[in-house]
Amino acid sequence: MSDRGLNATGIETSLAERRIPVLSPLGELVNAFLEWFGSLAIFAWNVARAACTPPYEWRELVRQLDEVGSKSLPLVALAGAAIGAVLAMEAQQSLTQFGAKALFPSAIVFSVVTEMGPIITGLVVSGRVGAGIGAELASMKVSEQIDALEVSAVSPYRLLAAPRILACILMMPLLTVAADFCGLMMGWVAGTLFEPMSLHRFIESGFNGATMSSFLPPTFKTAVFGLIVGLIACFQGMTTTGGAEGVGRAATKSVVLASLFVILADVVLVKFILVVFPL
Amino acid sequence: MNSFISKPPDLPTVSSAATNDQSVASANRSPVVDVDNVYKSFGAQHVLNGVSLTVHPGETRAVLGRSGTGKSVLLRLIVGLQEPDSGSVRIFGQDIAGLSLDRLAPIRKKMGFLFQHAALYDSLTVGENVGFPLNHHRADMSKSERDERVSQVLSEVGMEKQSDKMPAELSGGMQKRIGLARALVMDPELLLLDEPTAGLDPIGSAEINELVLKLQKEHHIAFIVVTHDIHSARTIADRLTLLDKGCVVMDGSFEELKSSDNEFVREFLKHS
Ligand SMILES: Nc1ncnc2c1ncn2[C@@H]1O[C@H](COP(=O)(O)OP(=O)(O)OP(=O)(O)O)[C@@H](O)[C@H]1O
Ligand SMILES: [Mg+2]
Numbered sequence: 136m137s138d139r140g141l142n143a144t145g146i147e148t149s150l151a152e153r154r155i156p157v158l159s160p161l162g163e164l165v166n167a168f169l170e171w172f173g174s175l176a177i178f179a180w181n182v183a184r185a186a187c188t189p190p191y192e193w194r195e196l197v198r199q200l201d202e203v204g205s206k207s208l209p210l211v212a213l214a215g216a217a218i219g220a221v222l223a224m225e226a227q228q229s230l231t232q233f234g235a236k237a238l239f240p241s242a243i244v245f246s247v248v249t250e251m252g253p254i255i256t257g258l259v260v261s262g263r264v265g266a267g268i269g270a271e272l273a274s275m276k277v278s279e280q281i282d283a284l285e286v287s288a289v290s291p292y293r294l295l296a297a298p299r300i301l302a303c304i305l306m307m308p309l310l311t312v313a314a315d316f317c318g319l320m321m322g323w324v325a326g327t328l329f330e331p332m333s334l335h336r337f338i339e340s341g342f343n344g345a346t347m348s349s350f351l352p353p354t355f356k357t358a359v360f361g362l363i364v365g366l367i368a369c370f371q372g373m374t375t376t377g378g379a380e381g382v383g384r385a386a387t388k389s390v391v392l393a394s395l396f397v398i399l400a401d402v403v404l405v406k407f408i409l410v411v412f413p414l
Numbered sequence: 415m416n417s418f419i420s421k422p423p424d425l426p427t428v429s430s431a432a433t434n435d436q437s438v439a440s441a442n443r444s445p446v447v448d449v450d451n452v453y454k455s456f457g458a459q460h461v462l463n464g465v466s467l468t469v470h471p472g473e474t475r476a477v478l479g480r481s482g483t484g485k486s487v488l489l490r491l492i493v494g495l496q497e498p499d500s501g502s503v504r505i506f507g508q509d510i511a512g513l514s515l516d517r518l519a520p521i522r523k524k525m526g527f528l529f530q531h532a533a534l535y536d537s538l539t540v541g542e543n544v545g546f547p548l549n550h551h552r553a554d555m556s557k558s559e560r561d562e563r564v565s566q567v568l569s570e571v572g573m574e575k576q577s578d579k580m581p582a583e584l585s586g587g588m589q590k591r592i593g594l595a596r597a598l599v600m601d602p603e604l605l606l607l608d609e610p611t612a613g614l615d616p617i618g619s620a621e622i623n624e625l626v627l628k629l630q631k632e633h634h635i636a637f638i639v640v641t642h643d644i645h646s647a648r649t650i651a652d653r654l655t656l657l658d659k660g661c662v663v664m665d666g667s668f669e670e671l672k673s674s675d676n677e678f679v680r681e682f683l684k685h686s
Contacts, residue, residue, distance in 0.1 A: 190550075275535075275536075278531070278533060278536070279529050279531065279533035280533050280534075280535055280536070282490075282495050282529070282533065283527075283529060283533040283534075283535070285495065285515065285522075286493050286495065286522060286525070286527040287522070287546060287547045287550065287551075287596075288518070288519040288520075288522040288523045288547075288550075288551065289546075289547075289550050290515050290516075292515075
């Protein structure tokens with residue numbers, strides 16, 4: 136092909152035209168994703184800048200800590216307990232089969248604390264909080280309340296987005312600890328029903344050989360989940376358009392994208408933690 | 415535009431604004447709002463096609479036009495919620511194109527904006543809605559001073575008894591008046607009102623018109639009022655702008671509007 140450009144001859148133009156329909160669905164998808172990601176990055180930058188400069192919205196932050204934290208606690212605790220029970224039943228079965236019953240406490244402790252607790256918390260919170268924030272901000276957006284804030288010279292990034300995202304980041308590790316605790320307790324209860332064991336022994340042998348560095352990183356990685364959930368929900372909510380339908384769309388998209396990115400981030404973070412804090 | 419500055423001051427200018435003494439006086443002060451040849455499209459839809467408009471201190475301009483001609487879009491451009499595709503918007507002499515939220519803030523604190531659908535914060539009570547700008551920008555006022563100011567503006571719009579209600583408990587016309595109170599509370603120099611009397615009963619609209627006249631007289635506020643109510647426009651406005659299909663069809667006093675032989679103007683007046 137000559138370097139006079141694609142449009143230099145008619146033939147090349149028509150070739151290029153004919154290739155568009157083949158490439159465009161994928162191309163469009165990639166394009167849409169890049170565009171979405173770019174806007175998300177600009178949004179994140181605006182929030183970060185607003186969050187780092189006074190005035191700080193302490194009252195709003197406290198309200199959101201309660202909204203995200205205390206109000207998610209029952210759900211997260213329940214999910215953690217259920218996972219603990221399920222893990223215990225499965226582990227009993229398979230460990231007995233392989234003659235490794237003595238490993239039961241460590242198996243529960245490790246699977247709950249390093250993976251199941253964090254990811255379950257991340258997903259439950261992206262469902263509850265993602266939908267809540269997405270829908271709340273979207274309904275403020277479509278009823279022009281966010282425009283009204285802006286016109287009153289109050290930054291919506293500072294007043295709305297920053298406290299919500301910060302609350303998600305701060306609360307996620309705490310909620311994870313709660314989920315872990317409930318998971319371990321239920322794991323012990325379920326295990327004990329199968330084969331009695333004192334809680335003291337369960338804890339002692341479960342945490343035997345474990346160090347801080349095997350528990351802290353998996354717990355604190357959930358702060359990243361919090362960032363993802365808060366950021367995506369605020370972004371989807373504050374940029375939605377078009378009436379009640381837009382509100383529904385923002386809530387759905389918040390949950391779907393937040394869950395998806397929490398799972399993807401988990402893959403990356405697990406690898407990262409394994410490399411940086413080898414067992 | 416400022417070419418007359420270079421002339422000796424006593425020579426008459428040829429500007430059309432120089433038809434009466436008042437507008438000569440106001441032409442010499444810098445305008446509060448100066449919208450110059452603004453274009454705005456949404457996708458393929460051209461909403462504003464070269465709109466220009468100026469408002470001087472203390473002046474009230476009514477913007478009229480059929481539904482969907484871009485009156486609300488014009489107000490949103492002036493307050494910086496949207497950016498024009500081309501053309502410039504200058505507020506208090508400053509071009510607001512591309513200004514960040516922080517740079518816009520000092521300008522916006524001097525403006526009040528009434529949204530077409532009031533846009534009250536639905537998680538706050540009426541009193542908190544009206545006090546919201548004060549709580550965020552007037553740390554120098556004590557709590558009781560702020561409360562006093564809130565009840566003062568609420569009584570100006572006749573809503574002093576509704577302070578503890580939630581916006582959802584109010585009728586559309588009442589929400590509109592609360593929105594107006596919120597726009598007033600910071601003592602703005604420029605008020606942008608999007609259909610302040612729509613959804614109000616005749617007595618309510620007359621009260622709003624009186625309030626606007628009072629604010630003009632006592633506080634020397636400049637107004638841009640979007641309205642479908644030609645009688646209200648006649649009562650409160652010094653100048654009227656008639657928009658059609660995104661263009662300014664007519665810009666002048668009510669008398670000029672009435673004597674215009676433009677077909678659209680006459681059609682518009684005939685039906686209102
Ligand atoms: N954000 C937007 N996205 C797409 N189109 C828009 C947007 N805002 C306004 N429009 C379009 O611009 C046109 C003008 O809208 P605008 O709200 O300014 O009308 P209006 O003159 O205020 O009408 P009304 O008197 O009914 O309030 C409409 O056709 C509307 O569809
Ligand atoms: Mg409108």
